Amino acid sequence: MNNERKYQVCTNCVMDxxxxxxxxxxxxxxxxxxxxxxxIKPNWNTGSLGKSKLDMMVNQIKSDGKGKPYDCxxxxxxxxxxxxxxxxxxEVLGLRPYVFSVDTGWNxxxxxxxxxxxxxxxxxxxxxxxxxxxxxxxxxxxxFKAQVAYQDIPQDHVIFSALYNTAVKYKxxxxxxxxxxxxxxxxxxxxxxxxxxxxxxxxxxKKYGTSKLKKLPMTSMFKYKIYYRYFKGMKVHRxxxxxxxxxxxxxxTLTSKFQYEPYANKHFESIFTRYYEGYWLVKKFGFDKRxxxxxxxxxxxxxSREDALNVLANPxxxxxxxxxxxxxxxxxxxxxxxxxxxxMDGQNKTYNDYKNSSKFIALGVKIAQLLxxxxxxxx
Ligand SMILES: [Zn+2]
Numbered sequence: 001m002n003n004e005r006k007y008q009v010c011t012n013c014v015m016d017x018x019x020x021x022x023x024x025x026x027x028x029x030x031x032x033x034x035x036x037x038x039x040i041k042p043n044w045n046t047g048s049l050g051k052s053k054l055d056m057m058v059n060q061i062k063s064d065g066k067g068k069p070y071d072c073x074x075x076x077x078x079x080x081x082x083x084x085x086x087x088x089x090x091e092v093l094g095l096r097p098y099v100f101s102v103d104t105g106w107n108x109x110x111x112x113x114x115x116x117x118x119x120x121x122x123x124x125x126x127x128x129x130x131x132x133x134x135x136x137x138x139x140x141x142x143x144f145k146a147q148v149a150y151q152d153i154p155q156d157h158v159i160f161s162a163l164y165n166t167a168v169k170y171k172x173x174x175x176x177x178x179x180x181x182x183x184x185x186x187x188x189x190x191x192x193x194x195x196x197x198x199x200x201x202x203x204x205x206k207k208y209g210t211s212k213l214k215k216l217p218m219t220s221m222f223k224y225k226i227y228y229r230y231f232k233g234m235k236v237h238r239x240x241x242x243x244x245x246x247x248x249x250x251x252x253t254l255t256s257k258f259q260y261e262p263y264a265n266k267h268f269e270s271i272f273t274r275y276y277e278g279y280w281l282v283k284k285f286g287f288d289k290r291x292x293x294x295x296x297x298x299x300x301x302x303x304s305r306e307d308a309l310n311v312l313a314n315p316x317x318x319x320x321x322x323x324x325x326x327x328x329x330x331x332x333x334x335x336x337x338x339x340x341x342x343x344m345d346g347q348n349k350t351y352n353d354y355k356n357s358s359k360f361i362a363l364g365v366k367i368a369q370l371l372x373x374x375x376x377x378x379x
Contacts, residue, residue: 013295014308018286019189021379032186032377036299039375040185050242057237058093061174070098072174075163076119076126077101078111081178083118083260084250085240089176090122093239098172099126102159105133105332106270110261121258129162132215137333139201139216140272142208144340147349149285150194151276157196161219168232180240182302183247186295187376192287194351195361196221203355221357225364246302275325278316284344290316 009016010030016022023031045053065071074089074097076082089095101115119126139154167175194200198220205213219228228234254260281287290312297303330340351358368374 013298014291015295035377036185044181046244054242061095064173070172071096072176073098073100073167073172074176075100076115078114080250081180083254085176085178086118099124100163100166101126101128102162103128104131104136104155104158106272108270114260117258117260131158135213135216138209138211139205141333142205144343145208146204147346149192149281151280157201158216161217164219164224164228165217167234168228173233173235175236177238179238180245182245182300183296185299186292188289188292189379197357200351200354200356271325271328275329279322285348
């Protein structure tokens with residue numbers, strides 16, 4: 001990639017040349033925006049077409065779940081999307097979800113409280129999977145030592161694997177996710193946020209880990225994309241793409257019905273995520289995930305470009321909070337602050353420095369795009 005590139009920010013959203021592969025048209029509009037207007041928007045139906053797809057989906061889920069204790073599974077993180085999805089599935093769609101949550105050891109009190117408020121308010125019970133902390137820590141430390149941008153992969157991988165493994169274990173065929181175009185129609189470039197690639201995870205752990213990973217839930221892409229779906233009949237649904245869904249309305253509903261408490265930023269439900277997104281990614285790599293998130297909100301008319309630029313002019317969170325979080329993280333992970341600072345100042349790496357399945361994943365995305373299941377830019 002060209003590091004000498006002149007700085008440029010899209011005239012329509014707030015994506016900029018920190019996405020090194022971004023291109024602009026003669027009006028200064030970026031290719032994410034062009035893709036949104038030509039591929040995503042025309043195929044995104046939250047009106048009567050969305051409603052009829054939703055009805056079909058719900059009928060199928062209810063009919064498959066007849067006589068069983070649950071008809072679907074929903075993983076809840078305490079964030080807005082998954083909390084709203086749970087409310088909508090139970091109260092509006094009349095589904096009977098198995099509610100699943102994963103504690104990787106980092107959840108903030110506010111996230112745990114939100115989970116409790118929503119689940120209790122709906123008269124449901126949450127099934128929490130507690131992750132083996134020693135193994136989680138070993139994998140996360142290996143990732144820091146690997147000097148890659150994507151420090152969210154160990155937790156994400158474990159959370160998704162636990163969810164899918166649980167669905168298969170209890171023979172629950174339908175997985176509902178809070179993933180949605182409304183707040184995520186611009187996908188972060190893979191140089192910022194790489195995929196859940198088990199080959200890379202294993203290679204990084206082999207190089208920098210200290211113990212064997214025996215208890216962590218892990219699932220290869222092959223297993224959950226192919227084996228679980230085609231041999232176990234698992235179906236993954238994104239109901240929020242079929243209804244009019246906005247962050248503000250979802251938050252209003254959650255606040256008024258469950259006294260839900262919002263967080264400062266989209267994924268700030270964990271101290272680790274807060275530090276990684278707000279500091280590691282920004283200071284070490286120059287990537288600010290808020291750009292992709294705000295751009296999604298701009299394209300879906302939930303935020304003005306001017307307001308987004310004003311917020312982006314300030315760092316995601318304060319130096320003082322970052323320092324406090326760094327102390328918390330180093331203490332929890334048993335490394336010294338100076339060791340950690342060395343990692344922060346060390347040579348940046350990418351997935352290409354490790355064994356990886358990027359070609360296989362890119363092929364999978366290409367197929368998903370041909371089938372119309374993925375319309376966002378992938379690179
Ligand atoms: Zn743009």
